[in-house]
Amino acid sequence: MDINAKIVSDMVANDISFVTTVPCKQLAGVIDAVEASPDIYHIPANKEDEGMGLCAGAFMGGKRPAIIMQNTAIGVTINTLVTLTQFYRMPLPMLISYRGELGEPVACQVEMAVHTKALLAQLNIPTYHFHREEDVEELDKILKYTFMCNKPVAILTDATFWKGY
């Protein structure tokens, strides 16, 4: 199974049926796979905080949500993560492309990469980092953990994991 199919199949196996996305080049394949899945309602968002609002509503409506976004979005969503997702204690798996890591061709992406883990740590968000392809084997457990503890959980996926750009 290719990596995108594996990610979507783990999502579906964990009853995730509502996924919002803001694209990143690295995430194009997984976003296509989400769009193609008959078990998932895919709702592209214009900004990641908007997407987190959609996910909060879907969760309260009885669906398990997820968001797919780039690490630059951590800067956009801090207020929403703190005053909505965490304050009301809602689960939210965040599949995040970790731009600005080894192999990155765009210098500006490094500027956010150096803050990504520090910001997530400051927010007390459980954070996993997929670097090798086999790291994806933990996704199923991470999703179960997220819906067990009702917290936002970050899964950072870097260029080595995606095998380049």
Added chain:
Amino acid sequence: MIRSDVLRELAPTLADHLVICNIGLPSQELHLIDDRATNFYMLGTMGLASSIGLGLALAQDKKVISIDGDGSVLTNFGTLPTIANNVADNFILLIIDNGSYGSTGDQPTYAGKKTSLAAVASACGCETVVECSAEDTVQAVKDAIASDKMTIIVSKCESGNIKVPVITMDPVSIRDRFMGAVKA
């Protein structure tokens, strides 16, 4: 009529439906006027009442009414194309447009100047957009509920606030009570 007058008149019509209420004074006023398990009060996160409401409407079949403000819609303009392109006929977005940021001291918004939120919503692709006076808001909401069509209502009212206490309910209690009402 100011926003609290609109909410007071509207409360009996909202009572049977799921309501996502905007941060600040709108939530505090609705909480004071008619606190119900079917009300979800936003205690933070300006701008997301419409997004939360749309997500909720897409996830289940009951009617959802998001009560938003002009300032909040301006802060999350991206919501309107998302609403237009993800039609949920059980969703009503009621924008109470008093042309000001009411909760922060009635500073003017651009919606009170040249910008028409109804025109923006239409331009974004929302198919049923109704602009009405504060006085006609109850009827507009009743019509939208009866139509079973996703509707954006822009209710033009006067700027002004009443004194209301803050909401001291725990957010997890608000959310848990609301989810119970969603399932009921």
